[in-house]
Amino acid sequence: MNYVPASGEIVVLAAFAANPDMSSETGIGWLFTKVAGNVARERGFTVVPVMNLRSAVRVRAELEKYGLHEHVKPIGIAMPRRFRFLETNPRLTRLEYLVWWWKARTVLRSLNSEHRITLAHHVTFATEMFPTPVGCLPTSTYRVWGPIGASGDSSVYDIAPVTPMSKREKKVQLVRGFLARRVARFFSQGIDYVYAQNESVEAMFVKMGRSVETFPNVVLSDGLRTAISDLPVPEPAEDQKTGIDILAVGHLIPRKRFEIAIAAMADDRLRSSTLTIVGAPLPGTPNYLPGIVENFGVGDRVKFVGKIARADVLKHMNTCDVLIHPSAREGASGVVGEATAVGIPVVCFSRTGASSVLDASGSSGVQLSTSEYDSSALVSALLKAATMPRIRSRVWTEARFEALVRQAHSDAVARRVTNSLS
Structure with a gap:
């Protein structure tokens, strides 16, 4: 030594x-x-x-x-x-x-x-x-x-x-x-x-x-922050907008619980809304989510885009109205960190890695408690979040x-x- x-x-x-x-x-x-x-x-x-x-x-x-x-x-x-x-x-x-x-x-x-x-x-x-x-x-x-x-x-x-x-x-x-x-x-x-x-x-x-x-x-790397700063800041969705564009990003695994977002699309209040899911299953595992989409009859409004470049993920975050991240367990959510840097409002569950990142960011979003949860509350949270200000966090x-x-x-x-x- x-x-x-x-x-x-x-x-x-x-x-x-x-x-x-x-x-x-x-x-x-x-x-x-x-x-x-x-x-x-x-x-x-x-x-x-x-x-x-x-x-x-x-x-x-x-x-x-x-x-x-x-x-x-x-x-x-x-x-x-x-x-x-x-x-x-x-x-x-x-x-x-x-x-x-x-x-x-x-x-x-x-x-x-x-x-x-x-x-x-x-x-x-x-x-x-x-x-x-x-x-x-x-x-x-x-x-x-x-x-x-x-x-x-x-x-x-x-x-x-x-x-x-x-x-x-x-x-x-x-x-x-x-x-x-x-x-x-x-x-x-x-x-x-x-x-x-x-x-x-x-x-x-x-x-x-x-x-x-x-x-x-x-x-966030300098490259990601530069890419975000080059994106225009869109206006929040209007209060009475008929449909909103919802985004989910992450590995297509049960821990992320994207099926909750898919089920929400069956609510009549989201009949004109879309859900874009970015990500892929882990290597060697099937994508189980299309079957759930079919069961709820929302295939015309749910789109899987697969794994894409990070710059393209940021563009999706910038053009969609709200990010839903219903993950049950993780450390600190990098996806939510990127979303708050872009400024897209986030909907997630409280007492999770997603909620801690949202709290620290100072950006817009809604946290749901599982003790008071029902599907109607989730849809209401999505509609509310879509109208919130687009606040770009600079803490990461x-x-x-x-x-x-x-x-x-x-x-x-x-x-x-x-x-x-x-």
């Missing part, structure tokens, strides 16, 4: 996977590495991201481009020879993570014996279902976990039309929630602060007595993540000073 400074303050990032060329988990790992480097350059500490070896190789090259290589010193953990097969099969990534986690704890303990670690922040994997290595560090280090978690409202699966697949998904979510409450309580014992992806995850940690706040893990930027790192570091320094005076 001779590439880590021999003295001075260091901030550790636990970033199992990080890659500037990718989105989702690995993209978030790189984003936190980059913004932590910006804060380090300003405040005079060194960032030490601990990640898998292939991520470290890619990140080191990117740090040179941003002039951050003097402030960020990645440590790549190589897989033991007998476990290297885990690196080549995406289905085994979770097992690879567990091997990495075991070895990362040794690396962090070694760093702690040689350096003053003010802050240790776990950023990927973004799940409460797996342990974080930063919990092995002593209380002299301020230990932060997140944003993490994927949860929601399992009662969304009880809303008609109920299918065998939605019943199975509800069982999966209930079992996952049961396990999450138990393992997260144990894994968070050595954590000082938790960032939750949505309000349901936050509520779980509050019940455990943990310090926690919601921070949806959503960011890298600066938001940098502010989180800046605040976490300030809290870590303040606690160290307080402890030194006590």
